[in-house]
Amino acid sequence: MASLLSRFCRKLALPGSAHGSRMTSTTACGSETVKSLNLYSAINQALHIALETDPRSYVFGEDVGFGGVFRCTTGLAERFGKNRVFNTPLCEQGIVGFGIGLAAMGNRAVVEIQVADYIYPAFDQIVNEAAKFRYRSGNQFNCGGLTIRAPYGAVGHGGHYHSQSPEAFFCHVPGIKVVIPRSPREAKGLLLSSIRDPNPVVFFEPKWLYRQAVEEVPEHDYMIPLSQAEIIREGSDITLVGWGAQLTVMEQACLDAEKEGISCELIDLKTLLPWDKETVEASVKKTGRLLISHEAPITGGFGAEISATILERCFLKLEAPVSRVCGLDTPFPLVFEPFYMPTKNKASSSSSLSSPSKTHIF
Amino acid sequence: MATAFSATLPLHGSSSQENRLLLPPTRLPPPPSSFLGSTRSLPFRRLNHAHAARRSPVVAVQEIVKEKKPTNPLLITKEEGLVLYEDMILGRSFEDMCAQMYYRGKMFGFVHLYNGQEAVSTGFIKLLTKSDSVVSTYRDHVHALSKGVSARAVMSELFGKVTGCCRGQGGSMHMFSKEHNMLGGFAFIGEGIPVATGAAFTSKYKREVLKQDCDDVTVAFFGDGTCNNGQFYECLNMAALYKLPIIFVVENNLWAIGMSHLRSTSDPEIWKKGPAFGMPGVHVDGMDVLKVREVAKEAVIRARRGEGPTLVECETYRFRGHSLADPDELRDAAEKAKYAARDPITALKKYLIENKLAKEGELKTIEKKIDELVEEAVEFADASPQPGRSQLLENVFADPKGFGIGPDGRYRCEDPKFTEGTAQV
Numbered sequence: 026m027a028s029l030l031s032r033f034c035r036k037l038a039l040p041g042s043a044h045g046s047r048m049t050s051t052t053a054c055g056s057e058t059v060k061s062l063n064l065y066s067a068i069n070q071a072l073h074i075a076l077e078t079d080p081r082s083y084v085f086g087e088d089v090g091f092g093g094v095f096r097c098t099t100g101l102a103e104r105f106g107k108n109r110v111f112n113t114p115l116c117e118q119g120i121v122g123f124g125i126g127l128a129a130m131g132n133r134a135v136v137e138i139q140v141a142d143y144i145y146p147a148f149d150q151i152v153n154e155a156a157k158f159r160y161r162s163g164n165q166f167n168c169g170g171l172t173i174r175a176p177y178g179a180v181g182h183g184g185h186y187h188s189q190s191p192e193a194f195f196c197h198v199p200g201i202k203v204v205i206p207r208s209p210r211e212a213k214g215l216l217l218s219s220i221r222d223p224n225p226v227v228f229f230e231p232k233w234l235y236r237q238a239v240e241e242v243p244e245h246d247y248m249i250p251l252s253q254a255e256i257i258r259e260g261s262d263i264t265l266v267g268w269g270a271q272l273t274v275m276e277q278a279c280l281d282a283e284k285e286g287i288s289c290e291l292i293d294l295k296t297l298l299p300w301d302k303e304t305v306e307a308s309v310k311k312t313g314r315l316l317i318s319h320e321a322p323i324t325g326g327f328g329a330e331i332s333a334t335i336l337e338r339c340f341l342k343l344e345a346p347v348s349r350v351c352g353l354d355t356p357f358p359l360v361f362e363p364f365y366m367p368t369k370n371k372a373s374s375s376s377s378l379s380s381p382s383k384t385h386i387f
Numbered sequence: 388m389a390t391a392f393s394a395t396l397p398l399h400g401s402s403s404q405e406n407r408l409l410l411p412p413t414r415l416p417p418p419p420s421s422f423l424g425s426t427r428s429l430p431f432r433r434l435n436h437a438h439a440a441r442r443s444p445v446v447a448v449q450e451i452v453k454e455k456k457p458t459n460p461l462l463i464t465k466e467e468g469l470v471l472y473e474d475m476i477l478g479r480s481f482e483d484m485c486a487q488m489y490y491r492g493k494m495f496g497f498v499h500l501y502n503g504q505e506a507v508s509t510g511f512i513k514l515l516t517k518s519d520s521v522v523s524t525y526r527d528h529v530h531a532l533s534k535g536v537s538a539r540a541v542m543s544e545l546f547g548k549v550t551g552c553c554r555g556q557g558g559s560m561h562m563f564s565k566e567h568n569m570l571g572g573f574a575f576i577g578e579g580i581p582v583a584t585g586a587a588f589t590s591k592y593k594r595e596v597l598k599q600d601c602d603d604v605t606v607a608f609f610g611d612g613t614c615n616n617g618q619f620y621e622c623l624n625m626a627a628l629y630k631l632p633i634i635f636v637v638e639n640n641l642w643a644i645g646m647s648h649l650r651s652t653s654d655p656e657i658w659k660k661g662p663a664f665g666m667p668g669v670h671v672d673g674m675d676v677l678k679v680r681e682v683a684k685e686a687v688i689r690a691r692r693g694e695g696p697t698l699v700e701c702e703t704y705r706f707r708g709h710s711l712a713d714p715d716e717l718r719d720a721a722e723k724a725k726y727a728a729r730d731p732i733t734a735l736k737k738y739l740i741e742n743k744l745a746k747e748g749e750l751k752t753i754e755k756k757i758d759e760l761v762e763e764a765v766e767f768a769d770a771s772p773q774p775g776r777s778q779l780l781e782n783v784f785a786d787p788k789g790f791g792i793g794p795d796g797r798y799r800c801e802d803p804k805f806t807e808g809t810a811q812v
Contacts, residue, residue, distance in 0.1 A: 187574075
């Protein structure tokens with residue numbers, strides 16, 4: 026898996042392969058030092074840069090002082106002091122509400138929710154306050170400085186409450202942005218963009234990749250634009266759309282499908298809300314088939330939104346129904362995780378990915 | 388402001404400490420409904436030491452507890468002593484075996500061990516009957532064991548086997564037992580407290596409205612970190628308002644993963660939050676099972692008589708890290724050593740032997756018996772089968788056909804399309 030991931034991640038470093046990627050690091054700007062980092066180190070670097078460049082930015086959450094349970098905040102408290110990087114008591118609602126207040130007064134609050142499964146007490150504050158602050162104050166106040174970081178997704182042994190993917194709940198809220206990186210290099214750029222974006226952002230980090238994903242990450246300050254999807258693998262037979270850790274699984278499925286002569290186009294959505302409809306639409310108009318995959322349960326997952334939108338826009342160009350390979354409609358199981366997860370086998374054998382010349386084989 | 392805990396803590400020996408009952412000084416107005424409130428006001432007891440003097444908010448918890456000579460020389464009989472000892476040894480051996488099994492890869496997930504805190508579980512739960520309810524946190528193996536769930540069932544649940552108490556669905560953090568009224572195992576801190584409050588309301592309702600003979604109490608265990616969470620305060624309010632037969636037990640082990648209680652709480656003396664809501668707040672040395680038991684007795688009697696909730700803060704300590712994945716680097720070695728010297732099991736052993744309630748030989752027999760029990764539990768769990776795939780879709784809803792059974796009458800995961808992800812679920 027690690028070798029596959031490094032192969033997958035190395036692809037992104039080649040400027041030619043990434044369509045629509047506007048990373049500033051690819052333009053020649055003198056000596057660009059890169060370092061091989063894993064996801065939590067890349068996020069750590071991003072936080073260091075964010076705090077360095079804005080003296081009114083703060084990082085807080087549960088256990089961030091010593092570095093956080095996933096080590097994303099190591100070194101911040103020592104470098105920037107306990108006034109800017111501090112632990113909060115165990116109260117998600119209070120933490121996020123507190124962050125909203127800070128943001129409303131013009132500060133940049135980077136809130137850490139220890140695990141995305143714990144974000145629900147804060148859901149009220151995010152939906153009812155953060156998302157509506159600018160709107161209901163008539164643009165007098167806004168909490169654009171708020172960024173909420175939460176590790177999400179399956180990790181192999183997380184069980185009910187350390188594996189959930191709650192992105193669908195937040196994608197239903199106008200007023201906030203939802204961003205999910207797929208690799209260390211993306212994570213650093215997207216996190217810096219999210220922190221500096223003038224809207225509140227919920228930033229989900231795939232916790233499975235914290236140590237697993239290793240990539241060459243530029244050391245300087247760079248941002249990756251939000252709401253721009255990236256085609257990370259060009260193809261002509263079918264479009265696959267995903268985000269976060271699921272892309273590595275889909276990459277595997279693409280490789281398997283290639284052996285059968287199916288050319289797959291893989292798109293990383295990066296920002297789920299507001300999402301880049303144009304890129305996906307253009308791709309589906311080219312290929313005629315769409316497969317969406319995510320770890321969250323299938324009913325009401327974000328794949329449904331993508332499916333409905335593409336159907337509206339590309340109906341006449343579709344050669345097959347849009348298929349979704351997602352988690353099952355059960356609470357995230359402990360022992361049954363391998364059955365629940367949308368594995369590459371499930372993706373490969375889904376009717377969309379089977380060879381176009383054959384009829385539905387399964 | 389952040390003081391290192393060990394620097395300010397005075398060393399206390401094994402002499403007994405006073406458990407103070409602090410009650411609110413004002414009378415509460417009688418609420419309109421006769422069921423949801425009592426017209427009797429809470430009794431007012433005058434306190435004769437000047438602890439109410441203003442002092443710095445950050446104080447070592449032990450500084451405020453005073454010495455008191457026990458009036459009755461022996462607090463327990465021999466039988467009770469042996470029962471307590473056996474329960475604590477069971478808790479300790481079981482947790483040690485859990486650690487072994489985890490490092491051998493037999494169980495997975497997040498496992499949180501209870502070593503060092505056994506006095507709280509034993510002290511409270513051994514006073515309860517089978518129909519009393521217990522609600523716990525993710526550190527719930529020993530609560531389940533004390534309540535009567537068999538070691539086999541708990542170990543199988545940890546291994547994820549179908550013979551576990553929840554058929555392997557939940558794992559370490561979700562120990563439920565309908566038979567023993569163990570209402571779980573909550574991975575999320577503070578989530579259990581409202582559930583316990585609801586369970587307490589049920590027993591009060593049964594007694595006062597349905598006129599059944601029901602004096603069940605509910606005991607809710609949670610930690611110091613939870614006391615900064617909104618749900619805790621909401622439930623203290625509701626429990627006091629409705630005078631529910633519930634005991635809120637705070638297992639204050641001073642650390643919430645890596646956050647020191649003293650640094651994250653404005654007033655670290657949690658017992659004081661009880662009177663603010665209109666219920667007694669008690670602080671007790673949680674490393675001494677006999678003291679915990681004395682306080683628990685009073686609290687349970689209070690609840691059974693319908694006098695309402697109690698908040699008990701037990702000062703205790705976990706000898707291991709937060710979970711088995713925690714390297715436990717943050718805590719001061721001196722602090723750990725101090726509490727290791729107050730190990731509740733050695734303290735009880737010493738008490739039993741010194742007061743001639745039991746001989747070494749008897750205690751050794753108990754230890755041996757428990758060792759065999761725990762080993763047998765491991766063997767049982769090893770030999771048990773894993774749950775079948777059909778269990779994945781069971782119990783999502785009440786009606787299995789609503790979800791888990793396909794139109795052909797079979798469970799959906801028996802459908803060959805299931806693993807391929809193409810079956811309609």
